[in-house]
Amino acid sequence: MKIVIFLYPEFTALDAIGPYEVLAHAPGVDLVFVAKEKGIVVADSERLKISVDYGFDDIDACDILLIPGGQGEAPLCYDEETLNWVRKMHATTTYTTSVCTGSLILAAAGILNGKKATTHWAAADILNEFGASYQAERWVEEGKIITAAGVSAGIDMALYLLADMQHEDVARSVQLAIEYDPQPPFDNGSVAKSLPHVHEALSQMFEQKMRGRHNAAKAA
Amino acid sequence: MKIVIFLYPEFTALDAIGPYEVLAHAPGVDLVFVAKEKGIVVADSERLKISVDYGFDDIDACDILLIPGGQGEAPLCYDEETLNWVRKMHATTTYTTSVCTGSLILAAAGILNGKKATTHWAAADILNEFGASYQAERWVEEGKIITAAGVSAGIDMALYLLADMQHEDVARSVQLAIEYDPQPPFDNGSVAKSLPHVHEALSQMFEQKMRGRHNAAKAA
Numbered sequence: 001m002k003i004v005i006f007l008y009p010e011f012t013a014l015d016a017i018g019p020y021e022v023l024a025h026a027p028g029v030d031l032v033f034v035a036k037e038k039g040i041v042v043a044d045s046e047r048l049k050i051s052v053d054y055g056f057d058d059i060d061a062c063d064i065l066l067i068p069g070g071q072g073e074a075p076l077c078y079d080e081e082t083l084n085w086v087r088k089m090h091a092t093t094t095y096t097t098s099v100c101t102g103s104l105i106l107a108a109a110g111i112l113n114g115k116k117a118t119t120h121w122a123a124a125d126i127l128n129e130f131g132a133s134y135q136a137e138r139w140v141e142e143g144k145i146i147t148a149a150g151v152s153a154g155i156d157m158a159l160y161l162l163a164d165m166q167h168e169d170v171a172r173s174v175q176l177a178i179e180y181d182p183q184p185p186f187d188n189g190s191v192a193k194s195l196p197h198v199h200e201a202l203s204q205m206f207e208q209k210m211r212g213r214h215n216a217a218k219a220a
Numbered sequence: 221m222k223i224v225i226f227l228y229p230e231f232t233a234l235d236a237i238g239p240y241e242v243l244a245h246a247p248g249v250d251l252v253f254v255a256k257e258k259g260i261v262v263a264d265s266e267r268l269k270i271s272v273d274y275g276f277d278d279i280d281a282c283d284i285l286l287i288p289g290g291q292g293e294a295p296l297c298y299d300e301e302t303l304n305w306v307r308k309m310h311a312t313t314t315y316t317t318s319v320c321t322g323s324l325i326l327a328a329a330g331i332l333n334g335k336k337a338t339t340h341w342a343a344a345d346i347l348n349e350f351g352a353s354y355q356a357e358r359w360v361e362e363g364k365i366i367t368a369a370g371v372s373a374g375i376d377m378a379l380y381l382l383a384d385m386q387h388e389d390v391a392r393s394v395q396l397a398i399e400y401d402p403q404p405p406f407d408n409g410s411v412a413k414s415l416p417h418v419h420e421a422l423s424q425m426f427e428q429k430m431r432g433r434h435n436a437a438k439a440a
Contacts, residue, residue: 021233033267033268045245138401150398151400152375153399153403171406173421176419178409179369179370179373183358185380
């Protein structure tokens with residue numbers, strides 16, 4: 001069971017590490033990180049540097065492809081080398097998955113055309129513009145494609161995926177091993193639950209940054 | 221606001237990356253990863269390699285120290301160089317924090333003597349043997365020390381910490397930004413909630429591995 005997590009400059013670490021922690025220790029799993037070229041990949045905080053052992057040229061097929069989101073997905077949505085590699089991998093997978101704005105890359109590759117999918121709440125319009133049909137769900141399964149909502153949703157999605165591909169007891173065992181019994185001190189994790197002024201401020205910030213990055217990438 | 225996350229061989233990635241994702245993007249925060257010596261640190265899966273820019277000699281003080289758990293904490297509990305650095309840092313902090321078995325290192329350094337604290341559920345006895353008083357809580361605050369339960373508990377603890385050190389709205393904004401509205405597909409994240417046979421099998425595995433590592437480290 002080969003699992004490939006694609007990393008790229010300015011990815012969001014928890015998008016990748018949440019599912020990684022759920023899947024990497026499962027029996028029979030061979031999980032690897034892949035970047036366009038092997039070497040150091042810096043996350044969106046600029047403070048976390050991951051040393052990646054494999055480049056696009058090293059990986060031809062996998063059982064599960066996982067694409068995290070981040071602040072750096074925009075240029076990749078217009079980068080044919082990346083989109084071609086994603087299409088090539090998708091043709092070989094049992095599951096093709098994404099977390100957060102990682103689904104924008106899947107959509108840009110044409111993989112989500114006319115399909116239900118999800119992404120970070122602030123990227124819903126952009127996902128639709130790339131041809132998918134945004135759903136405000138924690139994760140969305142369409143055929144072999146599973147897309148998860150923003151950042152932390154990858155943990156929930158990966159537990160579901162692990163149960164689906166192995167056995168529910170394996171997923172339950174991982175949940176207990178990582179003591180995933182969430183008790184956030186606030187209940188502000190979705191647009192519907194957020195204090196309105198918190199949502200409004202964040203929404204404006206995301207709209208400006210995400211739109212700006214996608215407009216810049218499109219023009220480049 | 222300088223935040224230092226200590227990484228070491230065979231740390232558990234989500235222990236570190238959960239709190240990192242909550243804290244790294246907050247206003248005024250300067251978050252760095254530190255290892256005994258700078259360079260590549262490999263997580264417990266052997267599949268994730270983090271390139272760390274700072275060694276013990278580079279960091280003399282910080283506002284927040286965070287020690288993740290992992291499968292590699294045992295040797296550090298008997299390593300005077302590490303324990304001395306932890307004590308030195310603790311003397312400078314506003315908060316000293318841990319996730320999972322990271323609290324065993326704090327306890328081994330004498331910082332939790334007679335204090336209430338938590339850790340991964342499977343490490344409760346070992347924590348007590350190091351002089352702390354284990355509490356089955358998501359996180360435990362004693363003075364300036366905050367210890368979190370296993371792996372994913374670091375996310376909840378970091379949201380609490382962020383609200384405490386800045387403002388509740390900042391923590392709520394981060395919660396919405398990382399869409400932390402947990403919806404695990406199963407309710408198996410604590411000993412009390414687990415299917416008994418899942419807990420029993422995992423408990424035996426942990427008992428054997430954790431005890432084995434601590435016995436070996438003590439003897440070395």
